[in-house]
Amino acid sequence: MSNNSQPNRVRLPRKGLSDLERKIREKRRERKMNQGLIVSDEEEEDPVVELAEGATVIFWGVSEHHRIELHPGNIAIKKSIGLFLGEANALRVAEMAGLPVPHVYGAGTSEGLNYIQMDFIPGQTLEQTWKDMTAEQKGDIAKQLRDILTAMRSVPPPQLIGSCDGSGIRDTRAYHTYDAPVCPDERAFNEDLISGLNPKTPPAVRDAFALKLCTHHRIVFSHCDLAPRNIIVRDGRVVALIDWADAGWYPEYWEYVKFFQRNLPGDDFWCYASEIFPQLYPHELVDYIALMTWQMP
Numbered sequence: 001m002s003n004n005s006q007p008n009r010v011r012l013p014r015k016g017l018s019d020l021e022r023k024i025r026e027k028r029r030e031r032k033m034n035q036g037l038i039v040s041d042e043e044e045e046d047p048v049v050e051l052a053e054g055a056t057v058i059f060w061g062v063s064e065h066h067r068i069e070l071h072p073g074n075i076a077i078k079k080s081i082g083l084f085l086g087e088a089n090a091l092r093v094a095e096m097a098g099l100p101v102p103h104v105y106g107a108g109t110s111e112g113l114n115y116i117q118m119d120f121i122p123g124q125t126l127e128q129t130w131k132d133m134t135a136e137q138k139g140d141i142a143k144q145l146r147d148i149l150t151a152m153r154s155v156p157p158p159q160l161i162g163s164c165d166g167s168g169i170r171d172t173r174a175y176h177t178y179d180a181p182v183c184p185d186e187r188a189f190n191e192d193l194i195s196g197l198n199p200k201t202p203p204a205v206r207d208a209f210a211l212k213l214c215t216h217h218r219i220v221f222s223h224c225d226l227a228p229r230n231i232i233v234r235d236g237r238v239v240a241l242i243d244w245a246d247a248g249w250y251p252e253y254w255e256y257v258k259f260f261q262r263n264l265p266g267d268d269f270w271c272y273a274s275e276i277f278p279q280l281y282p283h284e285l286v287d288y289i290a291l292m293t294w295q296m297p
Helices: 019-034 086-095 125-133 135-152 186-195 203-212 256-261 267-278 284-290
Strands: 006-013 048-051 055-061 065-069 075-080 102-109 113-119 170-172 177-180 219-222 231-234 237-241 248-251
Touching: 086 102, 086 113, 125 231, 135 219, 135 231, 135 237, 135 267, 186 203, 186 248, 203 284, 219 256, 248 256, 256 267, 256 284
Parallel strands: none
Antiparallel strands: 006 048, 055 065, 065 075, 075 113, 102 113, 170 177, 219 248, 231 237
């Protein structure tokens, strides 16, 4: 990533944290305190970062090492130490399918941070606007999301289950993202799910899951984090889906169960599932809820 401009060291106000990220930070802080570790107030101070001339930070997460910068020319650069560069491949697959996503210009590593350089798409997150929408407006957004999911599910899949770059499976849960090798079929995917259970899970429970999980589902292109914080809207239209880090090729029910796992309770977005999804998977949802109670968090 080349930039001839001299960087400016600036102190940035801590803003842009979503409700989910704020809760995760609070949990991490609480865990440190419970472990008897010293939690410095400096962790909460505004960070000092180096920015190229004309650039601003429009979003950042749990530290200054996780941020999105807006550069001249309406270019957004997503940066993080642990940024999954395979997200760029998922964005390219989505763009080729005609989905509303930012165009990717490049991805790589610079000065110890992974980055993805892409178009900035103006708008607001659905998280910011949902509570002010009427029922009719919410229904219209749900229909637009349904059309997007229908298009996604029509993309021909490769002969694997996993991320779009073929590097593996990413499964983000409450506090961690778990990685595993790609799976050749759903049977292997189910075995991977069971292998991720808490080591203290009784053998009878493991056997029950092994018998219950099915192997007949189609493999489809999936976002895996379809939440209001990742949906950009403008003038009543869905103009972009963002944050494709966990996207890939997964069993057709996976998007549906992840919809309930990745969204926080407290609003009525869940209530529009039947309007958002082209097909519902109630049996798989119940199985997944049961599975979550035994999974590592």
